[in-house]
Structures are given as C-alpha cells and as structure tokens.
Amino acid sequence: MIIFPAVDIKDGKCVRLYQGKADKETVYNDDPLFSAKKWEENGAKYLHIVDLDGAFTGELKNKIIIKKIADNLNIPIQVGGGIRNLERAKEILSLGVERIIVGTSAVKKKGFVDELVKELGQRVVVSIDAKEGYVCVDGWVNISSIKAVDFAKELEKKGIKTIVYTDISKDGTMIGPNFDELKRLKDSIDINIIASGGIGSKEHVDKLKNLKLYGAIIGKALYEGKISLKEL
Template sequence: MILFPAIDIKNNQCVRLCQGDFERLKVYGKDPVLMAKTWKERGAEFLHLVDLDGAKDEKLINQDSIEKIIKTIGLHVQVGGGIRSKKRVEKLLALGIERVIVGTIAVENKKLLKELVDEYKERIVVSIDARNGKVALRGWKVISEVSSIELCKELEQIGVKTIVYTDISKDGMMMGPNFHIYEALSKEVNLNIIASGGISSIKDIYRLKNMNIYGAIIGKALYDEKIDLKEAYRCLQEE
C-alpha cells in the first residue's frame, strides 16, 4: 500500500481545506517546496500535489512551486487541479511528473479522457470527488447527478487503471474515511483505488490496507500531527 502525503497549494502556499470549502482554509506553510522536503525526510516516496487555484479558477498561479518540487525533491509526484486540456497534461508530464490527475473531464469530456488514456496509459489518473454518492465537478463547486460508482465502471471500460476517490463530506474532518464506499468500489470495479478524505489515524491506514486498497492520501492528519509518517511506514512494513 502506497502512502501519499498531500500538499495542497494555493497562492504558492501550503494549505488545507475542510470539505473543499475555500472559506475554511488554513495555511500550514509558506513554502510548498520545504514541505515536500519534510515529507521526503520522513520517508515519503510519492507525493500528491493539488493546485487549488487551478481546480477553482483554472489559473496557473502555482506553476513555479510545482516545478521546483519536481526538479529539487526527487520523489515520484502526481498532480491534480484544474487539468482539463491535453495541452496542460502534456506540459505537466514534460516536467517529469509521473502521474497527472484529471477530474471534471471524466464526466464532461470522455472523448478527451479516452484519448489521454490511450496515449499516456497509467500516467493518467482520474479523481472521483463525491458527495452522497454523486460526483462533484469544477473544484467541488458543482454537484452533478452522476453516480460515482457508475462513473468508476465507465472509467474501467475506457481503460483507466487508477482512481483517487474522495468523499467530500469526510475531507479535512478528521473523522475517518468512508470505508463503506471503498468496500463497495472494490467489489464493483477492478481499479487501483487511492483513498482520500478523512484518514486520521494509523488504524485507518491499517483498515484500508486490509481491504487491499492500493493507496491512501494523508493530509490534515499529517499537518496536525495526528499521524507520524515515519511511524506509519514502519507499521506497514511490520505487517
């Protein structure tokens, strides 16, 4: 199981949101590059970066921070946030990013998604952000009528191999993830599932691992020191 420390970037600062609400934002550091270095020193091999300005307004405000992390930290990196064109995907992959995460186009432009998956294979990851089982779009601002499980089935048919699934109601709340949805997804699709939202303890990580979940993104629990990353890796290795 892969652990992905999350670095959410807004205005080139490291922040966290609660339930995707930009009005409930907390700054955890003014240098995302330094934060990336911190997680590397604590054992991280893969980072999950989110360009929040890109997700909300499709702006490239945080490009410099993302480039510096790629060029100076030396870890595997996946990046998401406002990536809705092939040109943007190509630019990010050219930087050396291992995986690009797309979301909105998985609902609004399946033709483009299929083109990207056919060309870039497993380097294209789809983010499924949902509230009450319905897919959220455009930085979580729009809740569609699309069933998240049915969308995952469609993605598998298109050729997607990996998804990031976030229950928005759990995100940043430190109350544990939605285990029920991950169990349901494991039965319905044969995808690499990266769990995101609400992971607040090593116990949560163990439970996801025992469900054979591919990966887990950890955000607020790391920043609020509820999970020690070194300890989390050590415990997983002991199992």
C-alpha cells in the same frame, strides 16, 4: 499500500481546505517545497500535489512551484487541479511530474478520458470526488447525477488504471474515510484505488490497508501531527 502525503497549493502557499471549501483554509507554511522535502525525508515513496488555484480557476498559477518540487525530490509526484485539456496535461508532465490527475473534465468533457489514455496511458489518474454517492464537479461545488460506482466502472472500461476516491463530506475532518463506499468500489472494479479524505488516525490507515487498497492520501492528519509518517 502506498501513503501519499498531500501538498495542496493555493496562492503559492501550502494549505488545507475543510470539505474542499475555498473560504475554509488553513495555511501550514509559505513554502510548499519545504513540506514536500519534509515528507520525503520522513519516508514518503510518492507525493500527491493539488493545485487549488488550478482547480478553482483553471489557470496554471503554480507551475514554477510544481517544477521546483519535481526538481528537488527523488520520489515521483502526481499533480491534479485544473487539467482541462491534453495540452495542459502534457505541460504538467513536462515539469517532471510522473502522473496527472483529472477530475471535473473527466466528467464533463465527452471523449476527454479516451484522448488522455490514448496519448498518456497509465500516467493518467482520474479523481472521483463524491458526495452521498454522487460525483461532484467544479472544485467540488456542484453535484452531478452520476453515481460514483457507475463512473468508476466506466473509467475502467476506458483503460484508466488508477483512481482517487474522495468523499467530500469527510475531507479535512479527520473523522475517517467513507469505508463503505470504498469497499463497494473495491468489489465493483479491478483497478488501483487511492482513498482520500477524512483519514485522521493510524487505525483509519490500517482499516484501508485491510481493504487491500492501492493507496491512501493523507493531509491534515500529517500536518497536525495526528499521524506519524515515519511510523506508517
């Protein structure tokens, strides 16, 4: 299982949000590149970056920072946040990014996932952000009528090979991911699943590994020293 340290960027700084809420942020440092290099030095094999400004506004405000991270790291990075058309997806990939992650647009824009898969293949990851089993959109603000498991099955049919599953109510809490929903997903689809949200201990990681998931994104627990990346 791949551990993806998370570097969330907002207003040019490395932050973490609580349950995805913009007004509940903790700033960990003013230089996201510092965090990115730290995680690589501690053994990370892949990095997960979220452009929170992009997620909330749709604008690519942190392009220079993302490129700087890609240029200074020897490990691949995946980037999500505000990717709402093919041009933006290609623009981010051109920065030296390995994979792009789409969320809201994959739900709301008919044919968008098909277009991305046709053009970019396996470099496209879809983020399923859910609450009480239903997909959320618009920076996690609005709950749709689509069940997360049904959406995952649909994505598999479209050719998506990797998804990120986040239970919003768990995100930033460190109380543990939604293991039941992750198992339901694992039993329902045959594509890579990256668990995200709520991971707060090595025991949580071990449990995810036992589910035979492809990966796990860890943020707050790493920044606050609850989990040692070197140990993992």
